Amino acid sequence: MKNTALTRTHIAAGAKMVPFAGYNMPVSYTGINDEHAAVRKNAGVFDVSHMGEFILKGEHALDLIQRVTSNDAAKLKAGHAQYSCLPNHDGGIVDDLLVYCMEENKSYMLVVNASNIRKDWDWISSFNTNNVEMHDISEKTGLLAVQGPNATRILQPLTGIDIMNMPYYTFAKGRFAGVENVLVSATGYTGAGGVEIYFPVESQDQDNNAVKIWNAIFEVGQADGIKPAGLGSRDTLRLEMGYCLYGNDIDDSTSPLEAGLGWITKFTKEFTNRPSFEEQKKNGLSRKLVGFELVDKGIPRHGYEIADEEGKTIGVVTSGTQSPSLGKAIGMGYVKTPFASIGTTIFIRVREKLLQAKVAKLPFA
Numbered sequence: 001m002k003n004t005a006l007t008r009t010h011i012a013a014g015a016k017m018v019p020f021a022g023y024n025m026p027v028s029y030t031g032i033n034d035e036h037a038a039v040r041k042n043a044g045v046f047d048v049s050h051m052g053e054f055i056l057k058g059e060h061a062l063d064l065i066q067r068v069t070s071n072d073a074a075k076l077k078a079g080h081a082q083y084s085c086l087p088n089h090d091g092g093i094v095d096d097l098l099v100y101c102m103e104e105n106k107s108y109m110l111v112v113n114a115s116n117i118r119k120d121w122d123w124i125s126s127f128n129t130n131n132v133e134m135h136d137i138s139e140k141t142g143l144l145a146v147q148g149p150n151a152t153r154i155l156q157p158l159t160g161i162d163i164m165n166m167p168y169y170t171f172a173k174g175r176f177a178g179v180e181n182v183l184v185s186a187t188g189y190t191g192a193g194g195v196e197i198y199f200p201v202e203s204q205d206q207d208n209n210a211v212k213i214w215n216a217i218f219e220v221g222q223a224d225g226i227k228p229a230g231l232g233s234r235d236t237l238r239l240e241m242g243y244c245l246y247g248n249d250i251d252d253s254t255s256p257l258e259a260g261l262g263w264i265t266k267f268t269k270e271f272t273n274r275p276s277f278e279e280q281k282k283n284g285l286s287r288k289l290v291g292f293e294l295v296d297k298g299i300p301r302h303g304y305e306i307a308d309e310e311g312k313t314i315g316v317v318t319s320g321t322q323s324p325s326l327g328k329a330i331g332m333g334y335v336k337t338p339f340a341s342i343g344t345t346i347f348i349r350v351r352e353k354l355l356q357a358k359v360a361k362l363p364f365a
Contacts, residue, residue, distance in 0.1 A: 001019055001022060001023065001024050002022055002023045002024070002050075003023070003024050004023060004024075004025070004047055004049040004050060004142070004210070005049060005142055005201045005208045005209075005210035005211065006047045006049065006142075006210045006211065006214055007024055009210075009211055009214060010026040010029075010047065010228075013029060013228060014029060015027075015028070015029050015228070015230060016028050016029075016230070018231070020050065020114075020231060021050055021113070021114035021115040022050075022114070022115070023050040023114060025047070025050060025230070025231055026047065026228070026230040026231065027230045027231050027232045028230040028231075028232045028233065029227070029228045029229070029230060030227065032230075032232035032233045032236060032324070033233075033324045034227075035227060035228075035229040035230060035232070035233035036229075036233040036236050036237055036324040036325070037324060037325075038148065038225070038226075038227040038229065039147050039148045039190055039192050039229055039233060039237055040148070040190075040192055040237070040324075040325055040365075041148070041149070042148050042149070042150050042224065042225055042226065042227075043146060043147065043148035043149070043150045043151040043154055043194065043221065043224065043225075043226045043227075044146075044147055044148055044226065044227050044228065044229035044233070045144055045145070045146050045147075045214070045217055045218070045226065045227070045228050045229060046144065046145040046146075046147065046228075046229050046230070046231075046234055047143075047144060047210075047214075047228075048143045048144070048145050048196075048234075049141070049142045049143045049144075049201070049210065050114035051111055051112070051113065051114050051138070051143050052111065052112040052113070052114060052116070052117035052120065052121075052136070052138040053109055053110070053111055053112075053136075053137050053138050053141045053143075053198070054109065054110040054112065054120075054121065054124070054134060054135065054136055054137070054138075055102075055107070055108070055109055055133075055134070055135040055137055056107070056108045056109075056110065056124075056132055056133070056134055057106065057107045057108075057132065057133040057134075057135075058106065058130075058131070058132045058133045059105070059106065060130035060131070060132050061105070061106060061107065061108055061132050061133075062074060062105050062106075062108070063130065063132075064124070064127060064128055064130070064132045065099060065108055065110075066269055066270070066271065067127050067270070067271060067272065068086055068123070068124050068127050068271070068272055069084040069085065069086060069097070069099065069271065070084055070085050070086075070087050070256055070261075070264055070265045070266065070271055070277075071083065071084035071085075071099070071264040071265075071266055072266040072268060072269055073099050073101070073108070074269070076099065076101035076104070077101060077104060078101050078102065078103055078104050079101070079170055079171060079172060080100075080101055080169060080170050080171075081098055081099060081100045081101070081169045081170065081171060081185060081187060082098070082099050082169065082264075083096070083097075083098060083169075083264055084096070084097055084098070084099050084264050085097065085250075085256050085261065085264060085265075086120065086123060086124070086272075087255075087256065087271065087272045087273045087274075087277070088123075088252055088272070088273065089272065089273055090252070090253075090273075091255050091273060091276050091277070091280070092251065092252040092253045092254055092255060093246070093250050093251065093252065093254060093255070093256060093259075094116070094119065094120060094123050094252065095112050095113055095116040095119070095120050095123075095246055096113070096244065096246055096250060096261075097110050097111055097112045097113075097120070098110070098111040098187065100171060100183075100185070109183075110124075113246050113247075115246070115247065116246065117136070117138055121134075121136055127272075140200060140201060140202065141198055141199070141200065141201065142198070142199050142200070142201040142209060142210040142213075143196060143197065143198050143199075144196070144197045144199075144210075144213065144214065144217070145188055145189065145190075145194065145195075145196045145197075145234075146194050146195055146196075146197065146217065146226075147188045147189075147190040147192050147193065147194035147229075147237075148190075148192045148193060148194055149192060149193050150224060150226075151192075151193060151194035151195060152164045152166070152193070152194065152195060154217075154220060154221040154224050154226055155195065155217065155220070155221075157220055158176055158177045158216055158217070158220055159174060159175060159176040159177070159182075159184065160174055160175060161173075161174045161176070161184050163184055163186070163195055166184070166186040166195070167186060168186050168187075169185075169186060169187060170185075170186055171183055171184060171185035171186065171187075172184055176197060176199070176213065177212060177213045177216035177217070178212065178216070179199055179200075179209045179212060179213055181199070181200055182197060182198065182199045182213075183197070183198040183199070184196075184197055184198075185197075185198070189234060189237070189238050189243060190234070190237040190238060190241070191237065191238075191240070191241035191243070191363060191365070192237065197213065199213060233324075235319075235321070236321050236323065236324055239319050239320075239321055239323075239330065239331075239332070239364075240323055240325055240326070240330070240363060240364045240365040241362075241363040241364070241365065242291050242332065242362030242363045242364065244259055244261070244289075244332075245319060248302055248318045248319045249289060249318040249319055249332055254289075254334070255277060255280060256277070257277060257280050257281060257285060258280075258285055258287055258288060258289060258334065259289045260288070260289050260362075262281070265277055267281075284337070285337055286336065286337060287315065287334045287335060287336055287337060287340075288334065288335065288337055288340040289318070289332060289333070289334050290332065290333065290334075290335055290339075290340050290359045290360075291330065291331070291332050291359070291360045291361065291362040291363075291364060292330070292331055292332070292333065292346060292348075292357045292358060292359050292360055293326075293328055293329070293330050293357060293358055293360045293364070294328065294329035294330070294331075294348065294355055294356070294357045295355075295356040295357055295358060296355040296356045296357075297329075297355075298329060298348070298350050298353075298355045299320060299321070299322055299329050299350075300317045300320030300321075300329060300330075300331035300333075300348045300350070300355075300357070301317060301320050301350075302317060302318060302319060302320065303316065303317065304316070304317040304320070304333075304348055304349055304350060305317075305348075305349040306333050306334075306335055306346055306347070306348060306349070307346070307347045307348075307349055307354055308339065308346065308347070309345065309347065311347070311354060313349075314335050314336045314339050314346070315333050315334045315335035315336060315339070315346075316333055316334055317331050317332070317333040317348060318331075318332050318333050318334065319331055319332045319333075320332075320333075323364060323365070325364075325365045326364060326365060330360070330364050331348070331357075332362075335359075339359070340359065341359060342359050342360065342361050343358060343359060344358065344359040345357075345358055346358070346359060
């Protein structure tokens with residue numbers, strides 16, 4: 001199992017550590033609900049250095065990205081990013097990712113899920129027929145997500161980059177907390193605002209860049225009550241926003257259209273398996289990913305069956321939790337299209353009991 005450059009820092013801070021995507025990661029420090037509230041109302045810091053980063057360079061870099069991703073990367077200008085996915089040959093998704101334009105038509109950074117680093121690298125490489133220069137910099141890159149409504153105000157003294165006025169899905173590189181060559185991006189996975197901070201990590205020593213930046217953030221944010229946050233609250237925060245988690249809500253068998261990701265599926269260009277998605281769009285979907293709220297008491301979990309009022313299976317739960325912000329059980333799952341309208345009554349099968357729920361509008365919070 002791998003460690004991040006901050007693993008010892010997390011353990012020293014009393015974090016509960018768990019294996020995740022091959023890494024030893026903090027799931028919580030003071031409790032999921034407490035950390036969730038800190039991010040929603042103030043600011044919290046996530047170590048997400050387990051994520052993968054690839055650099056693609058050269059005159060054919062954009063062509064390769066256009067071929068393997070569903071969104072239109074040609075629209076990206078330097079300093080801008082976009083959310084996208086890697087379609088497979090079978091109508092599913094290899095992974096979802098972020099595409100950063102470092103230099104138009106010449107240099108890009110792809111940020112992929114930790115569990116899919118090798119899978120994504122091999123997939124993209126299989127389409128690299130024009131000798132695009134590719135570098136996997138995952139092991140040498142640290143990533144902190146500082147999220148919450150007060151995050152940018154707290155962090156601004158640490159950098160000359162104007163992060164308080166940085167437009168959504170843009171980024172800039174510069175000096176941060178005394179560390180050079182840091183990329184600060186107005187992105188995140190919580191819906192609470194804030195930034196993600198990418199920086200070079202050359203060692204696991206206690207004086208590495210990750211520790212320097214982590215300590216600087218908590219020093220400058222101490223008066224404002226900034227808190228460390230783990231993967232537990234990251235999951236509840238993203239679910240309240242209806243954000244898909246790869247391996248749960250999307251995978252190799254789910255199409256982006258079924259998952260409500262038609263907005264990142266652009267038919268104005270050629271990309272992997274485009275014809276099947278066009279056909280799906282033309283003929284209509286047999287199932288859709290929906291959000292739902294439980295009416296009866298209980299917690300929906302990944303893999304639970306979704307049924308109609310007669311008890312017939314109509315779908316499956318992909319994500320579920322007790323929402324800290326709403327004080328009620330929420331979830332997402334795939335249902336047959338006739339049951340996908342907002343307000344439709346559905347039932348979640350929990351230990352042979354059918355718990356009533358209703359299809360809800362996303363995001364929940």
